[in-house]
Amino acid sequence: MRLSQMLFVTLREDPKEAEIPSHKLLVRAGYIRRIGSGIYAYLPLMWRVLQKVSQIVREEMNATGAQECLLPQVQPAELWRESGRWDTYTKAEGIMFSLTDRRKRELALGPTHEEVITTIAKDMIRSHQQLPIHLYQIQTKFRDEIRPRFGLMRGREFIMKDGYSFHSDEESLKKTYRDMDQAYRNMLSRCGLQYRAVEADSGAIGGSGSQEFMVLAEAGEDEVLYTEDGKYAANTEKAVSLPVDAEISSFTEYKKLETPDTTTIATLANLLKCSPTQIVKNVLYQVAYDNGTTVLVLISIRGDQEVNEVKLQNELTKLAPEFGAKTILSLTVPDQEAQEKWATKPLPLGYISPGLPDYYISNPWDKGGIHDGKFVRIVDQTASELKNFVTGADDSGYHVVGANWGKEFTLPKRIVDIRKAQKGDRAVHDPNQILHSARGIEVGHIFQLGIKYSQAMGATFTNEQGEELPLVMGCYGVGVSRLAQSAVEQSYDKDGIIWPVAIAPYQVIIAIPNITDVQQVEIAEKLYTELKQAGIETLLDDRNERAGVKFKDADLIGIPYRIVTGRSIKSGKVELVERATRNSQEIAIEDVVSTLKHNIQAALEN
Numbered sequence: 001m002r003l004s005q006m007l008f009v010t011l012r013e014d015p016k017e018a019e020i021p022s023h024k025l026l027v028r029a030g031y032i033r034r035i036g037s038g039i040y041a042y043l044p045l046m047w048r049v050l051q052k053v054s055q056i057v058r059e060e061m062n063a064t065g066a067q068e069c070l071l072p073q074v075q076p077a078e079l080w081r082e083s084g085r086w087d088t089y090t091k092a093e094g095i096m097f098s099l100t101d102r103r104k105r106e107l108a109l110g111p112t113h114e115e116v117i118t119t120i121a122k123d124m125i126r127s128h129q130q131l132p133i134h135l136y137q138i139q140t141k142f143r144d145e146i147r148p149r150f151g152l153m154r155g156r157e158f159i160m161k162d163g164y165s166f167h168s169d170e171e172s173l174k175k176t177y178r179d180m181d182q183a184y185r186n187m188l189s190r191c192g193l194q195y196r197a198v199e200a201d202s203g204a205i206g207g208s209g210s211q212e213f214m215v216l217a218e219a220g221e222d223e224v225l226y227t228e229d230g231k232y233a234a235n236t237e238k239a240v241s242l243p244v245d246a247e248i249s250s251f252t253e254y255k256k257l258e259t260p261d262t263t264t265i266a267t268l269a270n271l272l273k274c275s276p277t278q279i280v281k282n283v284l285y286q287v288a289y290d291n292g293t294t295v296l297v298l299i300s301i302r303g304d305q306e307v308n309e310v311k312l313q314n315e316l317t318k319l320a321p322e323f324g325a326k327t328i329l330s331l332t333v334p335d336q337e338a339q340e341k342w343a344t345k346p347l348p349l350g351y352i353s354p355g356l357p358d359y360y361i362s363n364p365w366d367k368g369g370i371h372d373g374k375f376v377r378i379v380d381q382t383a384s385e386l387k388n389f390v391t392g393a394d395d396s397g398y399h400v401v402g403a404n405w406g407k408e409f410t411l412p413k414r415i416v417d418i419r420k421a422q423k424g425d426r427a428v429h430d431p432n433q434i435l436h437s438a439r440g441i442e443v444g445h446i447f448q449l450g451i452k453y454s455q456a457m458g459a460t461f462t463n464e465q466g467e468e469l470p471l472v473m474g475c476y477g478v479g480v481s482r483l484a485q486s487a488v489e490q491s492y493d494k495d496g497i498i499w500p501v502a503i504a505p506y507q508v509i510i511a512i513p514n515i516t517d518v519q520q521v522e523i524a525e526k527l528y529t530e531l532k533q534a535g536i537e538t539l540l541d542d543r544n545e546r547a548g549v550k551f552k553d554a555d556l557i558g559i560p561y562r563i564v565t566g567r568s569i570k571s572g573k574v575e576l577v578e579r580a581t582r583n584s585q586e587i588a589i590e591d592v593v594s595t596l597k598h599n600i601q602a603a604l605e606n
């Protein structure tokens with residue numbers, strides 16, 4: 001391709017809306033343009049990158065026996081009602097764009113395709129003889145993200161590879177899941193990325209395994225905890241660990257103490273000269289369930305620990321049937337305004353005890369009131385084991401010390417693990433191993449779904465014994481556009497992008513320093529033709545620009561190899577510069593094609 005014929009516009013300044021390097025660079029280098037919040041145009045250079053990523057994904061998927069298809073993006077609401085996800089997706093999470101057509105039928109723009117594929121399976125799969133089967137597609141997805149940001153990293157319209165497998169039993173599912181694990185590793189290695197596969201949260205579905213693939217980068221939105229022995233790695237949302245031991249409390253006598261200005265654990269520990277591990281901290285959450293029930297949850301957790309809201313959400317979803325509900329619409333820390341709706345008087349915030357009386361809750365049975373007029377009390381494992389602990393006195397400015405479960409406070413019957421694992425904790429598999437933390441960008445997620453969708457939607461098959469059973473399912477996603485940008489996040493320098501050879505939009509750029517020099521042009525044209533004939537993807541910078549501008553642009557757009565037809569052509573040579581290392585060498589004109597062929601091949605095999 002000739003640069004003179006391309007829509008090629010680079011910017012010298014960083015775009016205002018961009019916060020992270022990869023976003024700034026992709027905009028500056030003319031790969032993408034923002035059209036609206038979380039909505040981007042993929043310009044020709046970007047589209048080539050995306051097609052290369054897609055092709056690698058496609059090859060690795062096909063190698064496992066999965067088959068490509070293309071499902072509709074517009075999806076009827078009935079399918080989502082059948083699976084029970086319409087309300088969660090349109091209201092609770094609100095992540096799905098929905099619309100009503102001219103005949104007043106409700107539709108949605110696909111954020112994911114479990115419903116569509118399960119409908120197809122229900123219609124077409126009858127017998128175990130048709131199983132296992134695995135279909136995938138590469139397609140634009142729509143999600144009305146709360147905080148679209150970082151360019152293609154979190155868009156409202158983005159490209160995903162999503163695959164769905166169907167099995168007659170768990171064992172068959174596990175085999176495909178393992179194949180996918182390997183396929184995903186191959187994809188990421190081939191794309192030239194450094195990544196880590198980690199245990200992931202599977203939501204409230206429970207039981208089944210799930211794994212995320214994280215591209216390691218400081219700008220990543222996810223935190224990964226791992227051990228150096230390589231035996232444990234998990235998303236913080238999911239991670240488990242052994243907390244540090246609690247210090248033995250010196251408060252052997254139960255007392256109420258005046259503790260002014262101690263609404264935080266730090267100030268309280270400081271005043272009482274005790275360790276945060278001896279304190280029981282109490283945090284209030286408000287949960288709205290899908291049947292209109294509101295529940296107030298009082299969590300008691302050790303002072304040095306934090307609540308993991310993903311684990312909490314899973315726990316509360318499990319409890320939903322107790323409140324006659326199916327799912328959670330929202331989980332929040334009630335602010336002043338929310339408290340005013342149900343509190344009989346101001347809460348002793350910062351001084352709450354695990355025994356905060358239920359009489360703080362008004363009008364239990366009123367419409368919109370709080371379930372049962374009682375707090376749902378949950379204690380984290382760490383806090384349940386404390387003796388002679390310090391906690392709030394339900395009286396502003398006061399705490400109690402030397403308290404015990406079973407004496408001053410009733411131990412809640414719900415004792416669960418809802419603490420956030422943190423770096424520095426000891427690992428469960430080997431307490432000598434310490435958890436370390438890294439930041440990552442989630443580019444892929446593989447998931448053993450089980451029978452959640454097939455059961456809800458009645459997608460069954462007949463097994464060898466003639467029994468009718470729900471299909472066992474797996475699903476597997478790769479964020480193609482996010483992956484492409486994460487490659488930039490992992491590989492750039494002050495001058496621009498450094499694409500891995502496998503996904504660079506072009507492999508080589510030929511820069512003609514002076515287009516009024518007939519010989520320079522002639523040699524560049526000849527090399528351009530030869531390289532193209534050799535199957536090497538080549539850009540020819542034939543613009544009427546200064547050499548400096550061309551070199552800057554070539555660095556910015558990150559093409560792996562640059563050929564310069566400069567002064568050395570007099571001695572039959574051109575300059576070859578490698579973008580990643582900046583190594584420069586002069587090579588004979590007749591060796592250009594073979595040298596580049598060799599270098600590119602070597603880079604692709606790495």
Ligand code: ATP
Nearest residue numbers: 152153154155158160442443444445477478479482
């Ligand atoms: P996240 O936690 O980042 O929102 P997710 O758990 O919602 O991701 P999945 O539903 O598993 O993601 O989607 C599969 C893949 O699609 C993700 O691993 C990610 O790479 C990509 N992806 C998800 N949401 C977006 C988005 N808004 N923009 C770009 N890529 C996305």
Ligand code: MG
Nearest residue numbers: 095143145154
């Ligand atoms: Mg998401």
